[in-house]
Amino acid sequence: MTQVDERFDAIVVGSGLGGLVCAAYLAAGGQRVLVLEHHDIAGGNSHVFRRRRRYEFDVGVHYLGDCGPGGVIPAILGGLGLADRVRFREMDRDGFDRTVLPDAVVDVPVGWDQYLKRLEEALPGESAGLRTFAAVCEAIAEEMRSLLLTSDELTAIELMKRTPETARWGRRTLDELFTECGFSPKARTLLAAQSLNYGMSPSQVSVTTHATVTDHYLRGAYYPVGGGQMLGASLVEVIEAHGGELRTSATVTRILVSDKQVTGVELEDGTTLAAPVVVSNADFSRTVLDLVGPEHFPRSMVTKTREAVPGWPMVVLYVALDRELTGLPNANLWWHRDNDIDGAYARLADGLTDEVPFLFFSFASLKDPDTRTVCPPGHSNFQIMTLCPPGYASWGVEQGPTAGERYRRNHDYRTEKDRITEAMLVAAEQAIGPFRDSITHLETATPLTQERYTRSTGGTPFGLASWGSAGTRPERMPVRGLHVVGQGTRFGCGVMAVMTGGVACASTILGRRLLPEVHAGAVLGDPTLLPERDENWDPLRVSRGTARRGAKGLARIGGAR
Known part of the structure; x- marks a missing residue:
């Protein structure tokens, strides 16, 4: 016993x-x-x-x-x-997410109607598809929220009656909805620009996931x-x-x-x-x-x-500067190298090259300026994120930290980590301008870091x-x-x-x-x-x-x- x-x-x-x-x-x-x-x-x-x-x-x-x-x-x-x-603390209601493509900048505001208006301004000629897309996503989000907050015990038939749009589109992929709406590559990229919020490509993520995540932030974006x-x-x-x-x-x-x-x-x-x-x-x-x-x-x-397939893993740069970042709103920045998000994910599956396809910036010192622990006065604190291919091979590792493998002094791991860090810094300066001369702290977290601390399969946070x-x-x-x-x-x-x-x-x-x-x-x-x-x-x-x-x-x- x-x-x-x-x-x-x-x-x-x-x-x-x-x-x-x-x-x-x-x-x-x-x-x-x-x-x-x-x-x-x-x-x-x-x-x-x-x-x-x-x-x-x-x-x-x-x-x-x-x-x-x-x-x-x-x-x-x-x-x-x-x-x-x-x-x-609420972020900028007129644009809590700034999406930057080579030929378009869209500030995502609070509310579906305002969001749709911004998209139509950025994508003239695609209004019909955008209206269909927004109607489907808003309806699914509302149906799912209603189910979440109901105190009713529903039968399967009642559930179907209450969620007709979810029944029609909910488990289909975002890629299928994009195709239904006849979107251009640029429209697909703008609409899926925040896919790092759930770590899946348009061909992987369900319409329900995309709709509910988007609706979550369109109700107002905040930082604790x-x-x-x-x-x-x-x-x-x-x-x-x-x-x-x-x-x-x-x-x-x-x-x-x-x-x-x-x-x-x-x-x-x-x-x-x-x-x-x-x-x-x-x-x-x-x-x-x-x-x-x-x-x-x-x-x-x-x-x-x-x-089972885990979500994409992520590489994160933690950056501190000895100066403030000026000219930026209290918003996240989603930077995309080109107008082809589907191609970006396809290329990413083969490895993260020196031309990073997209970056997500989160500026903690702009979101929480009065908290003394974030950084000293006059300094900046922000993170730069991108996705990377799953698996240990590209990192020169065989079993991973959960299995007890010591990887942090592994030469191949350190070499790959340094290469990706440099590639992300190059892309980051393309997005927000030069800042390297002001760096006081720079640290890179890889999927192996994520696995070490959370024991997540594949080192994904998703x-x-x-x-x-x-x-x-x-x-x-x-x-x-x-x-x-x-x-x-x-x-x-x-x-x-x-x-x-x-x-x-x-x-x-x-x-x-x-x-x-x-x-x-x-x-x-x-x-x-x-x-x-x-x-x-x-x-x-x-x-x-x-x-x-x-x-x-x-x-x-x-x-x-």
Whole structure:
């Protein structure tokens, strides 16, 4: 018999925002919850890191949509008693995304009508197709949002009646809708310019994903005051205030199953923790194939998981300058080398050349200018991102960091990393002008970096691009007591998607439809239990969990916080 060290009502494996939201709602619902995170900071892709005691860089929170009155993210946080503890700063309503092509610049404004108007101005002669496209996408987004917030239990027939446009187009690809609308390559590129938001090409992504992601931002684009770590730290406070626990630097090696029922987890040090419910916020493929084991799943599910295609991985440059960036709006910049996004993805599949096809810029120091940890006064902090081909081969690596391979001193890896960094800098200066002489910090993160910290298959931050038939994603698990949340599951990738999935998972476990409740104003968490925040409050320290809060090694920014 295995020695059981502790027992809990629910154990959450992984502390991305999906896992933290689920854990927070379970804790607020009276369950004894434990969150286990192999990294030393909770937050997953929402965490931040600090350099030179002067700069703080966001890993994955570049901007959020729908954070105004009636927004889904504020409702999820408000339902936990966090309405006054997480604030959002709105980006430029007249153009929160600036798309730059060789012969067109489009500032994406709030609202479908204004967005359509800008597109028609940039694409004279394609108005009919643009109107069809906007009508389809807006209708699907509205149908999906309505389903998300309804408290009704719908039959399959009722569901079809409520979502006619989704039934018609939802699982078809964006490429098919583009073809239906008769778009030129330039139109296709402008409309899919922000595809780095979901890490899929037009031939991969479903119309539903593109429509809901686009609608999310057209409801208003925002940035959390204080950076992405504010989200994770605030959720950790809720979990701990309601009797739950976060343990960081705690690696789960196995989710234990007996007679098709979850019984708990086993840690790297041999500790066994018991629980009748385990929520995996780990990478979906690793959950099925490694943590639980394929022997516990139907053969068809294992086959789909083995054959699943992850989203494209990404390379990110973290840049700091000793001067301010002038002449730029409070907006993201999406720069494309040419008017052929389909060709760009096709070429990218063969390797990232010295002519980078597209870049995404996120300017943290413009989005959050008053937060002292972002950068010193008069300096700039921004990130430059692009996609790259999947696989280890081009990096000179065989198995990857999850398998224990040491890669950071590998000569081939360092050579390729330096080459891509230079290529991205060249393209970046083409996009925004010279800045290299002002660089005070430059750091490159590759797909192997992503895998090292989050253990994501293929080093992608986007989860699954395909799993079985088009447009489908894993949802119900055949093992009793086992649930999954995160990028690779039903609600897809992105902050709102994984937070929504966390609420949905907690709803299933607690047996109540939580999202419609909290969107209507219900508060399940008790805000009076939350700790006071003084001038030294640090979201990174909070995100270590109680047991490691005072551990050494936490970087601080020159006395801030």
